[in-house]
Amino acid sequence: MNQSEDIAIPLPDADQSILACGAWLKNTVCLTQHRAAYVSPLIGDLSTAEARAQLDHAVERMLHAYSKPPDVVAHDLHPDFYSTQFAQAFAEQFQVPILPVQHHHAHIAAICAEHQINQPVLGLALDGVGFGTDNLPWGGELLWVDGAQFERFGHLSPLALPGGDRAALEPWRMAAAVLARLNRHDEIVPRYAGQPAAATVTSMLMKNFNCPQTSSMGRLFDAAAGLLGINLIQTHEAQAAMQLQQLAESYGPTPPLTEGYRFTMENELDFSPILSALVDCFDIHSDAAFAAAIFHATLIDGLIEWVKRAAQHYQISTLALGGGCFHNTVLRHGLTRQLAAIGFKLLLPRQLPPDDRAISLGQAWVALQSKWL
Numbered sequence: 001m002n003q004s005e006d007i008a009i010p011l012p013d014a015d016q017s018i019l020a021c022g023a024w025l026k027n028t029v030c031l032t033q034h035r036a037a038y039v040s041p042l043i044g045d046l047s048t049a050e051a052r053a054q055l056d057h058a059v060e061r062m063l064h065a066y067s068k069p070p071d072v073v074a075h076d077l078h079p080d081f082y083s084t085q086f087a088q089a090f091a092e093q094f095q096v097p098i099l100p101v102q103h104h105h106a107h108i109a110a111i112c113a114e115h116q117i118n119q120p121v122l123g124l125a126l127d128g129v130g131f132g133t134d135n136l137p138w139g140g141e142l143l144w145v146d147g148a149q150f151e152r153f154g155h156l157s158p159l160a161l162p163g164g165d166r167a168a169l170e171p172w173r174m175a176a177a178v179l180a181r182l183n184r185h186d187e188i189v190p191r192y193a194g195q196p197a198a199a200t201v202t203s204m205l206m207k208n209f210n211c212p213q214t215s216s217m218g219r220l221f222d223a224a225a226g227l228l229g230i231n232l233i234q235t236h237e238a239q240a241a242m243q244l245q246q247l248a249e250s251y252g253p254t255p256p257l258t259e260g261y262r263f264t265m266e267n268e269l270d271f272s273p274i275l276s277a278l279v280d281c282f283d284i285h286s287d288a289a290f291a292a293a294i295f296h297a298t299l300i301d302g303l304i305e306w307v308k309r310a311a312q313h314y315q316i317s318t319l320a321l322g323g324g325c326f327h328n329t330v331l332r333h334g335l336t337r338q339l340a341a342i343g344f345k346l347l348l349p350r351q352l353p354p355d356d357r358a359i360s361l362g363q364a365w366v367a368l369q370s371k372w373l
Helices: 049-065 082-094 103-115 164-168 171-181 185-191 198-207 217-227 239-251 272-283 288-314 329-341 356-369
Strands: 007-010 018-020 030-033 036-039 072-076 098-101 121-131 137-146 149-155 318-322 345-347
Touching: 018 356, 030 356, 036 356, 049 082, 072 082, 072 356, 082 098, 098 103, 098 356, 103 121, 103 137, 103 318, 103 345, 103 356, 121 217, 121 288, 137 217, 137 288, 149 288, 164 171, 164 217, 171 185, 171 198, 171 217, 171 272, 185 198, 217 239, 217 272, 217 288, 239 288, 239 329, 272 288, 288 329, 318 329, 329 345
Parallel strands: 018 072, 072 098, 121 318, 318 345
Antiparallel strands: 007 036, 018 030, 030 036, 121 137, 137 149
16 A cells, blocks of 8 residues: 555644544544545455454554654444554553544544534434444434534434344344334244244344344345345345345335334334335235335435424534445435425535445544544
8 A cells, every 4th residue: 555545635624633443344544634634445344354454554554654643543432343442552552542433423524524514514324333322233313413522313213133233134133123113023933934043033022132222224224125025134235225226226216105104202213104014015925126116215205304303403404414325326316306405405425435434534523623632
């Protein structure tokens, strides 16, 4: 690697040196100084020793290439990430302050950094998972963000993750969680008779054993794919969601399901009605492409109404869209077209993608906006 491979993002109002260590998946590191943020090439998933060594080498290379040593080190909230542990060790070795940054706050902050936005914005952060301030896995978040501060206006109604992280690999488990939420536990085993763990998962859901709750939009897509029988076991990241998107694209535009979602008093957005409809689509062997299309349309409709509620609450009409779910063009185009038409100023990623490759930039931006620097 050499210096020219880094992505340079101008930050004209900032000259402090921040080292930000990124996320777990799609890891990058970021170093700010000389009125710019330098984001490393993609390092990748930190589950391998090779990727962890690449993170070490990327930091060493960047510190050599850019002259100013870090004033602060920023990292993800998750205590078990290698990037977190690296940041903590680095900060201790060089005696510099350390700053943890919540994952979805970082997603929105990265977009603010690219657009050089210093005023409050709404942030819609939709992805697979990020460690929340309540120690639960988040992933469908509507936030108010003002630099180093954020507030969680609302989130998607939680779904159980039967078996924890394994549920992210097996969409049929997320579908089982939906059936359990709908009090249709008795349908899990017949529907997923080909899965040896179906009876065990049913018992886990009934006893709420090893079933952490998540607000993840990524897992909601998995649940839909599992309910429709489109994908029961994923062979690569986001496979189920991509298959749903492709089916929706093949069908074309369709109106959302009437009353396909609802809101709770806590500003949770609950898509149980559309999920219940997908169960019945499967039962009558309905057209999977139509089902995928109406699922997307209903998501878009619900998210727009949710954003409108937040905009009224905060009196803000600027909205940043971040998180890996925005790789989905049906979701992204549907949201941006309709929100722009009703007067929202939309902020989308420019030089970096919407996924976790931008997390290090967002962490750095939060650190730069912190008042104690």
